[in-house]
Amino acid sequence: MIELKDITKGFGDKEILKGVSATMESGKVNLIIGASGSGKTVMMKCIVGLMKVDSGSILYDNQDFTAMDHRAKKEIRQQIGMLFQGSALFDSMTVEQNVMFPLEMFSKDSLKERKKRVDECLERVQLKDAAKKFPAEISGGMKKRVGIARAIVLNPKYLFCDEPNSGLDPQTSLLIDQLIKELTQEYNITTVINTHDMNTVMESGDHIVYMYQGQKQWEGSNKEIVFSKDQQLNDFIFASEFLRDAKEMRQLDMFKDSKWKDQLEEQLKRDGKK
């Protein structure tokens, strides 16, 4: 579990994060959503330690990451896997070597065992056939999957994904979402995803933090988000007419067996939609 306690971060006079507190739950897919410039990327960089917070604290399983010395931070970082927006694969290495790299650096296993683990990870992301290819020779979706394989090769406790679906077609996005969700449950990882993708929000968002102008505006699950009365959140999620209609259809479909069904239908009737 990762807890953020009143973190602030600014650049010069501009305050980007204004006292954000949130909890990222273990074994769940935690999403940070928000419009561009809302501070979600800065927040993720602060959580993983690529940026220092100005104040507040970040707790990894009750250990204060912000107060740790360099060595202790290194230990925590070795439990972190991260998928970057641009995949951040090492250009000069093949897919296999990219996935092997963290093992070579940190594992004391024999070469045979390391190779076996790499094969397992590549198999898991369905990329065994591309093992000998260089990053320049594979598609964007494949690069993301290699990034995921590299992120999970050391069995991390925490997985961070910075806009995992950016630049991908809807079908590939869906595959990536499913893969991350499955891995989260399989290894009981605390997964934190920074995304704009509404499909990810609805399909994978076990726990969602909505950022608005550097502050946490809303926190909840994908089941609660459709009922939110928060104006900014609704403006953000249901930005188009199509999505607004889809929301109503989805609400009925998703909650057809739930206790909220009557309440929802009533609300839609009131709004003149039904």
Place this chain on the structure above:
Amino acid sequence: MEFRFFYHFGNFLLMLKGMFSRPENMKMYWKQFMQQCVDIGVGSLGIVFIISLFMGGVTTLQTAYQLVSPIIPKSTIAQVVRDTIILEFAPTLTSIVLAGVIGSKIASELGNMRISEQIDALEIMGINTKGYLILPKILAATLMIPLLVAIAGFLGIWGGKEAGVLSGVLSSEQFMMGLRQEFKAYNVFFAMAKSYTFGFIIASVSAYYGYNVQGGALEIGKASTTAVVVSCVLILFMDYALTAILL
């Protein structure tokens, strides 16, 4: 180019300090060091070969052109060529060319790694990126550049001899006699001292500008140019300083 000397100098020192921590895996650091030795050393052999030969040839012809007095023996030409190449041309000219070749490569490689978040990826893994990416480059440069300078010295003198013999300025025997006249081993030490210093400047300055790139592709190009320009200026400055101190 924004000139903020103390800001850059302070950051540069911090970068150097940050390189020294216990390696996460000595084998990987060694592998990286050997890779850099190959890139810097073997990768620059071609250009060093070409410039050294022509540098020696031109030095011989120009020295012969200026030493026209009948009382100066022809072998003096070889002596002048030898000392000019050992003292100045091999270390300084070669290092200036290498600043362009190696410096721009280091700056653009690290710049690209920074922009494409590869450095961040290494940081997240818990790797000291300054130690893993920069230190092997500096060590490799301080080992390989003196070797390249030594090769440049030999090739320059050989090129000078061949140019002198082919153009009929002096015979092979006269050249060999001149080479042995008043040879001072200290000059070789001086050349090596300069090449170690220049090797450090080229790798560390280029790594500094590459590692701290912010922005996009345009900034990588700018960092690369700045790295080469600053390296060349520092090489010339240190050339003067070392000459004043050591000779």
